[in-house]
Amino acid sequence: MNNFSFFNNTKIIFGEGQINQLTQEIPADATVMIIYGGGSIKKNGIFDQVVNALEGKKWVEFGGIEPNPHYDTCLKAVEKIKQEDVDFLLAVGGGSVIDATKFIAAAAKHQGDPWAIIQSFGGAVQGALPIGCVLTLAATGSEMNPTAVVTRADTQDKLFFNSDYVRPHFSILDPQTTYSLPARQVGNGVVDSFVHVLEQYVTYPVNAKVQDRFAEGLLATILEEGPRALIEPENYDVRANLMWAATMALNGLIASGVPADWATHLIGQEITGLYGLDHAQTLAIVMPAVWTYKVEQKREKLAQYGRRVLGIIEADDLVAAEKAIVRSREFFEAMGVRTRLADYGLSADIIPNIIAKLQEHQFIQLGEHGDITPDDVSKILKLAL
Amino acid sequence: MNNFSFFNNTKIIFGEGQINQLTQEIPADATVMIIYGGGSIKKNGIFDQVVNALEGKKWVEFGGIEPNPHYDTCLKAVEKIKQEDVDFLLAVGGGSVIDATKFIAAAAKHQGDPWAIIQSFGGAVQGALPIGCVLTLAATGSEMNPTAVVTRADTQDKLFFNSDYVRPHFSILDPQTTYSLPARQVGNGVVDSFVHVLEQYVTYPVNAKVQDRFAEGLLATILEEGPRALIEPENYDVRANLMWAATMALNGLIASGVPADWATHLIGQEITGLYGLDHAQTLAIVMPAVWTYKVEQKREKLAQYGRRVLGIIEADDLVAAEKAIVRSREFFEAMGVRTRLADYGLSADIIPNIIAKLQEHQFIQLGEHGDITPDDVSKILKLAL
Numbered sequence: 221m222n223n224f225s226f227f228n229n230t231k232i233i234f235g236e237g238q239i240n241q242l243t244q245e246i247p248a249d250a251t252v253m254i255i256y257g258g259g260s261i262k263k264n265g266i267f268d269q270v271v272n273a274l275e276g277k278k279w280v281e282f283g284g285i286e287p288n289p290h291y292d293t294c295l296k297a298v299e300k301i302k303q304e305d306v307d308f309l310l311a312v313g314g315g316s317v318i319d320a321t322k323f324i325a326a327a328a329k330h331q332g333d334p335w336a337i338i339q340s341f342g343g344a345v346q347g348a349l350p351i352g353c354v355l356t357l358a359a360t361g362s363e364m365n366p367t368a369v370v371t372r373a374d375t376q377d378k379l380f381f382n383s384d385y386v387r388p389h390f391s392i393l394d395p396q397t398t399y400s401l402p403a404r405q406v407g408n409g410v411v412d413s414f415v416h417v418l419e420q421y422v423t424y425p426v427n428a429k430v431q432d433r434f435a436e437g438l439l440a441t442i443l444e445e446g447p448r449a450l451i452e453p454e455n456y457d458v459r460a461n462l463m464w465a466a467t468m469a470l471n472g473l474i475a476s477g478v479p480a481d482w483a484t485h486l487i488g489q490e491i492t493g494l495y496g497l498d499h500a501q502t503l504a505i506v507m508p509a510v511w512t513y514k515v516e517q518k519r520e521k522l523a524q525y526g527r528r529v530l531g532i533i534e535a536d537d538l539v540a541a542e543k544a545i546v547r548s549r550e551f552f553e554a555m556g557v558r559t560r561l562a563d564y565g566l567s568a569d570i571i572p573n574i575i576a577k578l579q580e581h582q583f584i585q586l587g588e589h590g591d592i593t594p595d596d597v598s599k600i601l602k603l604a605l
Numbered sequence: 606m607n608n609f610s611f612f613n614n615t616k617i618i619f620g621e622g623q624i625n626q627l628t629q630e631i632p633a634d635a636t637v638m639i640i641y642g643g644g645s646i647k648k649n650g651i652f653d654q655v656v657n658a659l660e661g662k663k664w665v666e667f668g669g670i671e672p673n674p675h676y677d678t679c680l681k682a683v684e685k686i687k688q689e690d691v692d693f694l695l696a697v698g699g700g701s702v703i704d705a706t707k708f709i710a711a712a713a714k715h716q717g718d719p720w721a722i723i724q725s726f727g728g729a730v731q732g733a734l735p736i737g738c739v740l741t742l743a744a745t746g747s748e749m750n751p752t753a754v755v756t757r758a759d760t761q762d763k764l765f766f767n768s769d770y771v772r773p774h775f776s777i778l779d780p781q782t783t784y785s786l787p788a789r790q791v792g793n794g795v796v797d798s799f800v801h802v803l804e805q806y807v808t809y810p811v812n813a814k815v816q817d818r819f820a821e822g823l824l825a826t827i828l829e830e831g832p833r834a835l836i837e838p839e840n841y842d843v844r845a846n847l848m849w850a851a852t853m854a855l856n857g858l859i860a861s862g863v864p865a866d867w868a869t870h871l872i873g874q875e876i877t878g879l880y881g882l883d884h885a886q887t888l889a890i891v892m893p894a895v896w897t898y899k900v901e902q903k904r905e906k907l908a909q910y911g912r913r914v915l916g917i918i919e920a921d922d923l924v925a926a927e928k929a930i931v932r933s934r935e936f937f938e939a940m941g942v943r944t945r946l947a948d949y950g951l952s953a954d955i956i957p958n959i960i961a962k963l964q965e966h967q968f969i970q971l972g973e974h975g976d977i978t979p980d981d982v983s984k985i986l987k988l989a990l
Contacts, residue, residue, distance in 0.1 A: 221845040223620025228613070234862060235608025427842040429830070430849045433822025441814040457812040460606040464815045464862070477619060477849070 221428040224476040230364045231390040234464065236456065238392050239266075242273035242310075245352055245390045250308040252279040253301060255321045257313045259283055261356065264400045270312055270354055280304045285313065288371040288378060288492060288499070289320035295334065297324045301349070311353045311388075314409070315360025318353050322368035322386035325349040329385075338370060342381035353391040358398060358463040359409030359500075361416060361470025363391035371493060378493035379581065393467065395459035403450055407556035408500035410446035413466035414439065414551070415484060415503040422511065422521045423479040423588035432524070435474045439529045441465045446555055483510050483586035487597055490577040497564055504552035504559045509604035510587075511545045513596065517589065561605050571601045606813040609861040615749045616775040619849065621841065623777050624651070627658035627695075630737055630775045635693040637664040638686060640706045642698045644668055646741065649785045655697055655739055665689045670698065673756040673763060673877055673884070674705035680719065682709045686734070696738045696773075699794075700745025703738050707753035707771035710734040714770075723755060727766035738776040743783060743848040744794030744885075746801060746855025748776035756878060763878035764966065778852065780844035788835055792941035793885035795831035798851035799824065799936070800869060800888040807896065807906045808864040808973040817909070820859045824914045826850045831940055868895050868971035872982055875962040882949055889937035889944045894989035895972075896930045898981065902974065946990050956986045 233241050246252060252274060254267075261267040271279070282297045300306070301324070311321035327334040329347035336344040355363045362368065366387045371378040398406075421435040442465050448458045468474070487510075488502030497505075511518060519541040526532035526544030534540035549559050558564065575594045578584065586592035592600070618626050631637060637659060639652075646652040656664070667682045685691070686709070696706035712719040714732035721729040738748045747753065751772045756763040783791075806820040827850050833843045853859070872895075873887030882890075896903060904926040911917035911929030919925035934944045946952065960979045963969065971977035977985070 221620070221842060221849070223623060225616065225618050227616040231610065231612040232861075233610050235606070238608060427846070428849075429826040429846045430822060430853060433825060434819055437815060437818025437822055440818060445814065457606060460862075461812070461814045464606070464813075468815060476617075477845075 221426055221477040222479070226472055226476045228364060228387075228472055230388045232364060232393060232467065233390060234393045235460075236394055236396050238394050239269045239354055240273045241392060242270065242352070242354070243275070243277070246274070246277065246308055246310070248277070250277060251304065251306050252277055252308045252310050253297070253304070253306040254279055254281045254310050254312055255285060255297065255317055255324065256281070256283050257285045257287070257317050260400070261312055266312065266354070266356060266397055270310070280306060285317045285320045287316050288369070289316045289323070291323075291335070291338075291370050291372045294320050294323045294327060294370065298327045298334070301328045307349060309349050309351045311351060312356065314355070314357030314405075315362040318355070318360070318362040318388070319368035319370065321351055321353075322348075322362070323370045323381075325351050325386050326383060338379050338381050340381070342383040345381070345383035345385050348383070348385035351386060351388045353388045354397070355391055355393050355463070356397040357401060357405060357409055358459070358466040359412040361413065361467055363388060363393065364467050364471040369489070376493045376577070377581070378489045393463050395456055395463050398459050398463065399454045401453075403556060404498075406449050406453070408498050409466065410442060410449065410462065410555050411500040411504050411552050411557045413462070413469045414442045414446070415500075415507055416469040417442070417474065418507065418525075419482050419484060420475045420478060420480045422518055422525060423481050424517065425520050425524070426478055428478045431474050431476060431478050434468075436525070436528050438465045438469050438474070439525070443529065443551060446551075450555070479588040481510075481588045483592050486583045486586055487574065487578070487600070490574045490581075491570075494573055494577060495564075495566060495570065500557055501564065504557040505561055505604050506600070508545050508549045508559060509600045512603050513600045514587065514592075515541055515545070561601070568602060568605060571598050574601060606811055606862040607864070611857055611861045613749060613772075613857055615773045617749065617778060617852065618775060619778045620845075621779055621781050623779050624654045624739055625658045626777060627655065627737070627739070628660070628662070631659070631662065631693055631695070633662070635662060636689065636691050637662055637693045637695050638682070638689070638691040639664055639666045639695050639697055640670060640682060640702060640709065641666070641668050642670045642672070642702050645785070646697055651697065651739070651741060651782055655695070665691060670702045670705045671756075672701050673754070674701045674708070676708075676720070676723075676755050676757045679705050679708045679712060679755065683712045683719070686713050692734060694734050694736045696736060697741065699740070699742030699790075700747040703740070703745070703747040703773070704753035704755065706736055706738075707733075707747070708755045708766070710736050710771050711768060723764050723766050725766070727768040730766070730768035730770050733768070733770035736771060736773045738773045739782070740776055740778050740848070741782040742786060742790060742794055743844070743851040744797040746798065746852055748773060748778065749852050749856040754874070761878045761962070762966070763874045778848050780841055780848050783844050783848065784839045786838075788941060789883075791834050791838070793883050794851065795827055795834065795847065795940050796885040796889050796937050796942045798847070798854045799827045799831070800885075800892055801854040802827070802859065803892065803910075804867050804869060805860045805863060805865045807903055807910060808866050809902065810905050810909070811863055813863045816859050816861060816863050819853075821910070821913050823850045823854050823859070824910070828914065828936060831936075835940070864973040866895075866973045868977050871968045871971055872959065872963070872985070875959045875966075876955075879958055879962060880949075880951060880955065885942055886949065889942040890946055890989050891985070893930050893934045893944060894985045897988050898985045899972065899977075900926050900930070946986070953987065953990060956983050959986060
């Protein structure tokens, strides 16, 4: 096991009917900005639940956060915060809304050009407005971590930052809020949380037994409940298990003391930035290709994943590993997320553009060994055609 | 899954050589009290490591915390704190030292009789000095939770309290600190952490898949690594896995959203209070008896534990459950912890005294259903003779 530090001070309030706990978690004299996305929360009753729970508090709203939240949209929210003297941000939505809220929270306290927050990967954050979340989509884990991804539309840059300042003070997770999601978002959320676990698990063994078993427990849960969420969208326990699994998938716990990969995410981000694919679509395309390319290095953990999670019975590690790759691809497809660039109308023509963006962002030593160069990414993407 | 809140803001600093991180975690101008137990840390070099890491800071020491920490000893520490203007407590030891430190931290800020802290189960806590821990024994989980157990020797009362005020600000977990432990303490620690998981898992199913799998992952890890720690006391990974498993076993995570039992702990505490057995010894005695008595109610989770953790292959739940009880008892014995009252020279004569103490403490509705009465405890203890 590697040395590590673990710290996570976000309070989780989980379960049906918990949105009414909002009133106890936000200071009585706060001026709250409710931040949300395309407006579905106004149709499915969640906005009304939130407003009822805020009764007696001063609040304003800011809607229109995009699925990959735009830097410029966030800056408009910062303007409104200053006009309205907002001092508490309440994100109501999925990972994009929460990510945007994190950037807005930091930008509202930032002196100088806020793009420095992104360029410094969060190091330049000087403080942040306090954040609470009402989660409506099980996927990114943003509700219990210090990370956010923001997209700059003019330059097609999709980039992340980390800062303890933007950890949510609390997140309310009511599985019922996910009942009305379209199948595409359910599938994307399942693939996203599943790949989060895999990025922190399919590397090389360091004999970290608790972390491995927690990762395997999350994978097994998502594998069982993901397809059921498509068939039984209003099954409470299915939604609850997926929601808690997605949160635990990226809150720092299973990452503690083990190596991590993240090549799939970093390559995938460039595809979304340039070509607009859903985040989960890019993961489903890239991960099987990364694994195929790196099967020798990853075979021990791939085989362990295959045997412990997927029920693959193969004595040989390499054979088990290869079967695990095939089975993972099948799972993504079963969740309605296609796994080839061609499925999205993309060809080998895109590869130089992806490489150029990775180089521009200095993501030139990817993977758990830092040995995936731009030339390797080119070969990986050819495996994903 | 049941509704829940989860919050844990203790920072964990894990790994070899991490004691030197102390200096960054304690305010520069603090006056630190190093609190420890019987003095083994002065022989094995841990005290010196701590003192070196505190270089430049003002510190005093308070040793002599008992294995089941005494109320009166804690009050002496409070006196010294006031004399020396101590404003930061550093527990260096296992669960008893950390528990004592939690009580001392609360008592130092308490107006009136500090026994009220215990009598109110922590509700009367008005504040606490900040606490840091250097853990030297994988067992109780106290290093990452808000709970403490204190014993009043004059009345033979061993009682717990909970308060968010006494959560450690940080805990340093260096597995190497556990290399020199005597086998008895290793065995006790393994049994204690194993039983912590079981108290939160062997109840009834609520379809909480993440929590179940996390619990099973901890059980499997402790089951594999426990016996190895006796044979290979200086195997770093074995010690690291046991240490992290013990912390995760009782930090609120696997308890979230599921029922809990705790009958074994509450009955066991009275045995320790009256007859001085080690905490883990009482758990190893009582748990198989509770399970045997409640096998009908617990059979689904016992069978799940048997199949997923112990590798029991039985189609019938009751048969699998009964085998799981036998196998658990064998595991405790293999760790050197005997599982019958008679093994410690105790007979049925003690039963009325245990019952009287449970009634005095108002622990008269035990178990996950609250249906274990004093009369049931009497029958349970007869199964433990």
